Amino acid sequence: MRAVVKTAPGEGHVELKEWREPTPAVDEVKLKVEAAGICGTDIHIIKGRWPCRPPVVLGHEFCGTVAEVGALVKGFQPGDRVVAANPARTCGTCDHCRAGNPFMCPERVSAGYMIDGAFAEYICIIAEQCHHLPDNVAFRQAASGEPLSVAVRAVIERTTVHAGDLVLVSGPGCIGLLTMLIARLEGAKVVIAGIAKDQRRLQLAKSLGADVVVDVSREDPREVVRALSHGDGADLVYECAGAPASLDVCLDAVRKGGTVVQAGVYPGRIETDLNRVMMKELRYIGIYGYVWTTWQRSLRLLSEGRINTEPIISHEFPLERFEEAFQVTQDGSAVKVILNPQI
Numbered sequence: 178m179r180a181v182v183k184t185a186p187g188e189g190h191v192e193l194k195e196w197r198e199p200t201p202a203v204d205e206v207k208l209k210v211e212a213a214g215i216c217g218t219d220i221h222i223i224k225g226r227w228p229c230r231p232p233v234v235l236g237h238e239f240c241g242t243v244a245e246v247g248a249l250v251k252g253f254q255p256g257d258r259v260v261a262a263n264p265a266r267t268c269g270t271c272d273h274c275r276a277g278n279p280f281m282c283p284e285r286v287s288a289g290y291m292i293d294g295a296f297a298e299y300i301c302i303i304a305e306q307c308h309h310l311p312d313n314v315a316f317r318q319a320a321s322g323e324p325l326s327v328a329v330r331a332v333i334e335r336t337t338v339h340a341g342d343l344v345l346v347s348g349p350g351c352i353g354l355l356t357m358l359i360a361r362l363e364g365a366k367v368v369i370a371g372i373a374k375d376q377r378r379l380q381l382a383k384s385l386g387a388d389v390v391v392d393v394s395r396e397d398p399r400e401v402v403r404a405l406s407h408g409d410g411a412d413l414v415y416e417c418a419g420a421p422a423s424l425d426v427c428l429d430a431v432r433k434g435g436t437v438v439q440a441g442v443y444p445g446r447i448e449t450d451l452n453r454v455m456m457k458e459l460r461y462i463g464i465y466g467y468v469w470t471t472w473q474r475s476l477r478l479l480s481e482g483r484i485n486t487e488p489i490i491s492h493e494f495p496l497e498r499f500e501e502a503f504q505v506t507q508d509g510s511a512v513k514v515i516l517n518p519q520i
Contacts, residue, residue, distance in 0.1 A: 179518065180234045180297035181499045183290070188225040191503075193496055196234060199293065199301040203249040206304050208241035208259060212320035212493075213295040215506045215514045217350065217419065217442060222290055223503060226444045229290035236296035236516070237263050237289030240310060240319035250304045258310040260319040261302045262326070262472055263287045280466035296496065298518045308472050311480035317493070318479055320515055321351065321486040326467040326475045328355035331440050332363060334471060335462055336413060340364025345402055345411040345430050347371075348418025349378035351513045352440055354385065354489055356415045361386055362483060368405065370398040370426070371418075374509035377491075381512060385488060393426070402430045409433075415440055421447040428453045436460040489513045495520045 180196035201207040213236045221227035222235060240260040243253050253259065265288040267274050273281035288294040288302065310319050332338055342365040346357045349371040357367050369387045371379050373394040383390045389405070391398045402411050410432030416424050419441030427437050428449065437459055454461050467475075478484040491512040494502040505511040 178298040179496050180293070181236070181496055181516070183222060183229055183231045183233050183235055185231050186225065186229075189223070190231065191223055191235070191499070193499060196293075196297060198299055201245055201247040201301045203247040204303055204305075205247045205301045206243050206250060206253050206259065206307055207245040207299055207301050208239070208261065209244045210239055210241045210295050210297060210300055210518045211316040212240055213516045213518070214238035214320045214323070214351075215502060215516065216324070219289070220503065220507055221442065221444065224444075227290065230292075233290060234293035234295070234297050234300075235289055236294035237287060238320055238323040239295030239300065240316050240322065241300070244299065247304070253304055253307060258312070258316070259307045260310045260322045260472075260476070261307045262323065262467065263289070263306070265292055265306065266303055277468050277470075279468075296499065296516055296518075308476060311476060314476070314479045315487070317490055317515060318486045321355075321489060321513055322472070322475055322479070323467075324351045324513075325355050325479070325484065325486060326471045327352055327440060327464060328359050329475050329478070330467045330471045331356055331415060331438055331464040332359040333474070334468075335464055336436055336438055338363040338365045338413060342366070342412040343402065343406050344368070345370065345398065345414040345427065347398070347414065347416050347423040347427050348420070348441060349375050349382050350417060351489055353415070353417035354378065354382055354512070355484075355486070356417060356440065357382060357387055358385060358484055360415075361388075365413075366405070368398065368402060368411070377510065378512055381488065398426055399430045406432065410435060412436070413438065417441050419443050421449060424449055428459075431457070431459060433457045434459070436462060438462045438464060440464045486513075490515055493517055493520075
């Protein structure tokens with residue numbers, strides 16, 4: 178089969194190769210990949226900034242059709258439409274696994290950088306990580322199910338947004354836009370900020386219902402937030418850009434006693450003044466993944482039409498054009514990019 182493979186450590190070393198077609202273990206399903214989203218983590222891997230175990234097939238946001246099931250699998254059969262979550266495997270016995278938070282498992286193994294992922298024609302994944310895809314949710318939308326689940330986890334499960342809250346979202350990428358949509362669904366007034374190259378994303382944010390859109394090259398989001406809050410600051414801020422300057426803005430813009438949420442991934446160590454956390458008595462919360470119930474909530478939101486990820490998908494490419502897909506993901510000309518191994 179064809180697959181996009183990280184062949185060696187360091188920057189680059191990504192090729193489209195003929196790769197071994199996987200065979201499901203007794204507890205796995207084999208999926209024909211219908212759509213796979215490119216994530217910021219994939220870009221970090223390509224640039225050598227994220228740990229991986231090459232040679233390995235990239236891609237961890239995916240959905241597909243069941244092609245084969247392992248001998249012990251129940252609840253799935255060939256032809257089922259499925260969306261799957263990471264991690265691919267966990268120990269199942271540690272406190273985190275027993276509490277239903279597999280991302281914290283010390284033995285976690287994730288698809289797309291630790292074992293083979295979804296930028297390929299087929300992938301095998303443990304059945305317990307799979308969710309049946311509602312008939313009215315297209316594969317393209319389902320491929321954005323993972324970033325949607327991160328946004329749901331951030332806004333609904335790890336924090337509480339109340340109707341009337343002022344929320345700042347810094348970074349109008351896929352997760353930032355989805356965070357904005359969920360926060361507005363909860364009744365917040367949302368300011369979303371981005372840099373000059375984010376013009377397409379900021380325009381999309383406005384069309385999707387953002388209350389205020391800020392280009393930080395033209396105006397200071399801190400001043401915008403102060404004006405809207407009569408000097409108090411935002412009740413909650415979500416840092417979705419993964420940039421040190423963005424975190425500084427968030428720490429300044431949040432009100433005393435407010436909440437700062439880090440959803441962005443930084444390329445390495447950063448320097449900032451954390452005394453603001455202490456002096457403003459802030460809550461600082463990290464978002465890394467999701468749990469089973471997050472996915473169930475996300476799929477209901479998609480199925481009921483309360484969240485529509487289709488406008489966020491700006492490009493769709495076949496595997497053969499993976500280099501172009503990675504490029505538009507990085508240069509700001511895209512919002513969400515999908516690889517489709519079936520075209």
